[in-house]
Amino acid sequence: MITVRPAEQKDAEAAIGVVRRSITELCVPDHHHDEKTLATWLANKTPQNFLSWLSNVDNFCVVAESNGHLLGVGVLQRRCEILLFYLAPGSQRQGIGRMIHATLERKAAQWGLESLYLESTALACPFYEALGYQPTGRPVLHFGVLQCFPHAKQLQPDKSPKRMRQKSRAA
Amino acid sequence: MQSHATQFLAAPGDAFPVKHRSVTVDGIQIFYREAGPPDAPVIVLLHGFPSSSRMFGALFPLLSSKFRLIAPDFPGFGHSDAPAPATFTYTFDHLADCIRKLLGHLNVSRYALYLQDYGGPIGFRLAVQNPKHVTALIIHNAVVHLEGLSEAWAVRKAWWLNREAHEQKIRESLLSAQVAQQRHLAGVSQPELIDPDTWSEEFVFLTKPGMAEIQLDLAFDYQSNVSAYPQWQAYLRDNRPPTLVVWGKNDPLFTVAGALAFAREVPETETHLLNASHFALDEKPVLIASLVYQFLDSRLAASVA
Numbered sequence: 001m002i003t004v005r006p007a008e009q010k011d012a013e014a015a016i017g018v019v020r021r022s023i024t025e026l027c028v029p030d031h032h033h034d035e036k037t038l039a040t041w042l043a044n045k046t047p048q049n050f051l052s053w054l055s056n057v058d059n060f061c062v063v064a065e066s067n068g069h070l071l072g073v074g075v076l077q078r079r080c081e082i083l084l085f086y087l088a089p090g091s092q093r094q095g096i097g098r099m100i101h102a103t104l105e106r107k108a109a110q111w112g113l114e115s116l117y118l119e120s121t122a123l124a125c126p127f128y129e130a131l132g133y134q135p136t137g138r139p140v141l142h143f144g145v146l147q148c149f150p151h152a153k154q155l156q157p158d159k160s161p162k163r164m165r166q167k168s169r170a171a
Numbered sequence: 172m173q174s175h176a177t178q179f180l181a182a183p184g185d186a187f188p189v190k191h192r193s194v195t196v197d198g199i200q201i202f203y204r205e206a207g208p209p210d211a212p213v214i215v216l217l218h219g220f221p222s223s224s225r226m227f228g229a230l231f232p233l234l235s236s237k238f239r240l241i242a243p244d245f246p247g248f249g250h251s252d253a254p255a256p257a258t259f260t261y262t263f264d265h266l267a268d269c270i271r272k273l274l275g276h277l278n279v280s281r282y283a284l285y286l287q288d289y290g291g292p293i294g295f296r297l298a299v300q301n302p303k304h305v306t307a308l309i310i311h312n313a314v315v316h317l318e319g320l321s322e323a324w325a326v327r328k329a330w331w332l333n334r335e336a337h338e339q340k341i342r343e344s345l346l347s348a349q350v351a352q353q354r355h356l357a358g359v360s361q362p363e364l365i366d367p368d369t370w371s372e373e374f375v376f377l378t379k380p381g382m383a384e385i386q387l388d389l390a391f392d393y394q395s396n397v398s399a400y401p402q403w404q405a406y407l408r409d410n411r412p413p414t415l416v417v418w419g420k421n422d423p424l425f426t427v428a429g430a431l432a433f434a435r436e437v438p439e440t441e442t443h444l445l446n447a448s449h450f451a452l453d454e455k456p457v458l459i460a461s462l463v464y465q466f467l468d469s470r471l472a473a474s475v476a
Contacts, residue, residue: 079420079426079427079428080426080427080428080431081420081427081444113428114318114431114432115428115431115432115434115435117427117431117442136434136440136441136443137415137441137442137462137466138441138462138465140443140458140462150442150443150444152431152434152442154431154434154435
């Protein structure tokens with residue numbers, strides 16, 4: 001059985017392993033095996049950094065797990081952004097990504113967020129668009145050859161609850 | 172994408188040097204920087220607090236071969252006159268009125284607006300009054316939604332409700348060297364990218380005799396902007412101007428929620444959140460120039476070509 005749960009400190013090694021394998025093995029259409037791009041992309045994907053993302057109260061980090069194995073990682077940032085989302089090689093197209101995003105969006109709703117933003121790889125664009133994200137503009141070149149495709153999703157097009165949340169946040 | 176950026180760097184910005192000019196509007200000298208071919212599509216760049224048209228310095232050579240750039244200093248800022256509040260009323264309405272007259276004087280009636288911080292409320296006043304003048308909006312950390320104001324605005328909001336009770340605190344922050352520095356450094360991931368002239372000159376500017384009174388009056392009037400947000404949102408919905416949001420997402424004052432909200436009013440909005448802070452041009456001038464160029468080139472296709 002696959003579960004999505006908040007990440008813990010003990011997950012750091014395994015979660016970063018998922019992220020690094022996902023980038024190296026799956027995101028080939030993005031890095032094209034370009035060494036510089038891959039090295040820069042992976043540079044901050046370390047267990048220490050995972051622990052720092054985890055300790056930031058403005059982040060919500062989750063992992064997908066099955067039989068003690070981590071299959072996916074997602075990080076939501078309170079400032080309306082999906083910072084990170086990766087699936088382990090072999091874990092795509094089984095609904096695991098959708099489960100992770102459903103969990104992140106529930107937290108986003110609890111935080112009162114109305115929109116979410118993310119920068120997608122070329123590989124993941126169809127997945128995000130299936131989740132209701134819309135491209136918000138032309139791709140931006142990051143380090144090396146990596147293009148990032150900005151996407152956003154309105155979580156609550158209805159405006160009526162906004163005032164209540166605005167008040168509760170001010171209170 | 173990169174080719175555009177390198178194209179900018181190779182572009183003969185020297186062919187269109189920046190002219191530093193001023194005109195008299197209602198007895199006030201308004202300073203402005205201008206560059207670019209006289210017949211090119213116009214971008215009017217409106218600066219933030221407590222900056223001036225100087226904040227667009229890096230953008231000028233990157234865009235001036237394709238666009239006519241006009242960047243005024245508001246009355247009370249930069250090199251424009253700063254008469255005492257006894258003789259000049261410092262409100263956003265009044266500043267917008269002066270900028271409108273300046274553009275009229277320059278015979279500019281079709282322009283894209285590039286708006287940062289205070290430039291937002293001034294630019295939206297121009298747009299609401301003359302929607303047909305505006306060819307496009309470029310929004311760079313400028314707010315027209317309540318959720319765009321971060322919790323850092325709590326003190327200001329309290330001040331707006333009771334000026335006497337909170338004014339001392341606001342005045343101290345206005346005259347503080349540390350606050351002047353933090354306006355440019357807070358949220359910046361690589362502080363060494365920031366030219367210390369940005370904040371040290373703003374500190375000198377703010378501590379000039381009489382300047383605090385001017386800036387307090389104007390900052391107190393900022394609440395008139397908050398009241399106008401629904402009107403400005405309606406303008407966006409009704410006119411749907413081509414809109415580009417380039418937003419430093421680490422801005423402690425203006426939230427990412429405020430950046431993403433523009434797409435609610437104008438669904439075709441192009442939005443880019445940059446790993447930068449309030450004065451994102453300090454950190455990402457080439458990226459921003461590249462996004463602005465590509466956006467206007469595609470949305471104003473007929474007029475640019």
